Amino acid sequence: MRYVLQRIVFSVASLFVLVVITFTLGHIMPGDPAIAAAGPNAGAERIAEVRARMGLDQPLIVQFAIYCGNVLRGDFGVSWFTHQPIVNDLARELPPSLELVIIAMTINLAIALPLGLVTARYHGSRFDDLVRLFAIAGAGLPIFWTAILLQQTVAAQWDLLPLSGRISFENRRFEAASGFFLFESLLRGEFRIFRDVLAHLLLPAFALSLLFTAVGVRITRTAMIGEFRKDYVVLARAKGASEARIMFRHVFPNGATPSLTVFGMQFGWMLGATVLVEEIFGRPGVGRYAVKAVTQNDIHSVVAVVFVIGVVFLLANLLVDILLYLLNPAKKRGL
Amino acid sequence: MRAILSLPKTWIERIALVIALLILFLAVFGPWIAPYDPTQIDLRNRLAPPSATHWLGTDSAGRDVLSRLLAGAQVTILSTVTVIAAALAIGLAVGITSAFVGGTLDNLLMRFSDIWLSFPPLILALGFAAALGASLEAAIVALIVSWWPNYARLSRMITADILTRKFIASADALGVPTHRKVTHYVLPNAFDVMIIQVTLDIAAVMLAISGLSFIGVGAQIPAPEWGVMIAEGRSHVSSAWWTVTFPGLMIFVTALGFNVVGDMLRREFDPTLQRRG
């Protein structure tokens, strides 16, 4: 229990650092933001007025405190190009990206964990060599390039999956209060829509996951190989345990621990990489939103995205830590 | 150099080493050996398929794809090297100092690095681009800022480990000053591990740069950067596949080459990976 508290404290501290970073980002713009906000023809008086209104004449510490307060209330300001409160924009754009990452992460785990386990068991075999080759190759594939290629072949030429978008034209009126099309359609029993949304997710999620899966396979494999060499595996064999039992009941629970940590971090990295596939597949999401904001020089929107993604990252890591704590008894005593 | 050439054990590794060296060569001499001027526009010849005159075809502005690829090697590699060199310098400085100073400062710095490492570099780069304007320089700065904690943590770990070894105690007894300890004890021992990390990072940074350029916050059109080329060719991909496929292939092959070389180095130098006897 003490361990969990420790992790939570660490997360809060990290959150604070995150706030500092985003605050810094928001204030390193060259030039005077008051001038930009006041408009091209503003006189000195008007500029001073704007500066006071924006709180820019206060000492940095005070500005920071105001910023913290705002963030805690969920006030990130107003976006310059949507003219909406940024927090509303985020509420709209975050769920589609999260859905994408969740599916991509599922693909990742579904491939990396078994492959890592099996190649560790049969390491040195041809199968192992082949998988390792693919894993190394996969780690070099640019996500956006893979996405384009997949889109061209699987969607355009072979017509197996939808080309772009989040949902088919015929289902375009589907509304989800939470913003999560996938889960809401499932919960409401609308399976046709669920299948549709899933079909639109598969290609981008796969493209997104490829690089991370390649890395995941190697990390899992190394961890599992380490476990297979340990004496308790030899003892388990001496007890008469079958290879299957050894793989699933002994090696996997112990070997998964270090790899789970990495997978937790990958969740956050994937979220950051969604921008690469959202553009290509014409999907809404925080990535596209952030890019749009950049082209409009809307620093606050981008900073808000940085913050939100950072929060998601911290949450994912915290969850993984808690999961590990539950799985691995040694951690229970703070070892 | 001879030592490096003797390392490859499989044909994959040999090819990878050749690729890596070739890319480095192109990074320096690329634009000179290009058959055409990479920036020369020829609108009558746009989107021409690969042929005898244009081995890899032409892009949407009629520029020779092959020449742009060769020129792009320079842009990409130089940017990558800049990022890594700067991140390495900062990381080493912070990490080694942290290890020498020790105590709370050390702890804090490492926690800080841990947190810093968690942010996806791409998003951070977007932030910088928004603040500084979208450009290759902004992307490079963003990546440096994202990457240095990696090296800080690594160098701190190595330094802390070296500081516990006996030969440091004897150096202390001899009165060796700190800066000499760094140059003569820490750096030589750290070199092996760092080299592995750097080689592996080349691929990662390169992917990041081309990714950023692709979405428009790195190198800008009309620079011959590989990511930019893919962005430019994207709208024509169904009719002119060569505008997208070849730049992507370049990125892939380069990343693959450096990854394999990095793995090869790791196999040779990383003692923790040695098989139990």
Place this chain on the structure above:
Amino acid sequence: MHADAPHVADPLLSLRDVTVALREGARTMVSGVSFSVGRGEIFGIVGESGSGKTMLTRTLFGLHDDAVVADGRVSFDGKDIPVAGYQRHMRRLLGRRIGLIAQDPYASLNPAMRVGMQIAEALYLGRGIPMRSARARQIAIELLRDVGINEAERAVDQYPDQFSGGMRQRIVIAMALSQEPQLLIADEPTTALDAITQRRIVDLIVERSRTRGVSVILISHNLELLRQSVDRVAVLYGGQLLNLLPAAEIGTRPAHPYTEALLACMPGRVRRVEDIRAIPGDPVGAGAGRIGCAFAPRCAHAVPACATAPLPLNDGLAGRFSACLLGMGA
């Protein structure tokens, strides 16, 4: 006991001219080893690091990843085990008739599994008792008590990291005994422990085995420890079996030159420090794959023929054997 070293009648395990080689490259690591272990006999194998003792034993019982039984005859409980598919055949016997106690107690137990469950797993695999049954739990508690773990009721639900090295080794012993094996292999069970615990653990293994009539193969690099604990000792060097003799004869009757040399360089007996002699030269590893005696280059009595002539034959059933060409220790 076997003071007279007669032939081993009705052996539990019998090796005849066994060769162990690496899978890759078929490099011979251990060659021409013949000995037998009687039922209920406590049998010791001694050798320096690299002598091949661990590789031989692990491979014999199908537990070595990189080596195989390449040649020779092995029979267990009267049944021959064919060289082809050796590992497969041997694996079937594991868990029901053969148990293992390994060197490092800190690595021998699954860190993520409760101690009681690991014993229960052994019970399930060896005797078919359901893992989560009350009976399994009861037997586990009794076994833990039997090996000297107090508060067995509480211990059964704890994780390995909550126990010291000596206690973990006891748990491993309990686990091995739980399957009611005919043969226990103790592969350097005390190397990771302090001297006092070493004594206790070896005594525990020997005592519990004797009461149950279980044969034991006790492997160690410590000849003195074996001399005090086992019935007979096999001496391995450079992948060759150089000497086989009753423990009682060690130090009282002339043995193979290598055995004598081992005795001479060990402290612990009544001996002045000045009398301890290191064996000159470096030990040779198993796998040199030679003809002639592996110890010849370092042997004080060696003649040129020792390095080239084949070693004397050993039918494997003898109570005593010496591989010395000059007949020393026979």
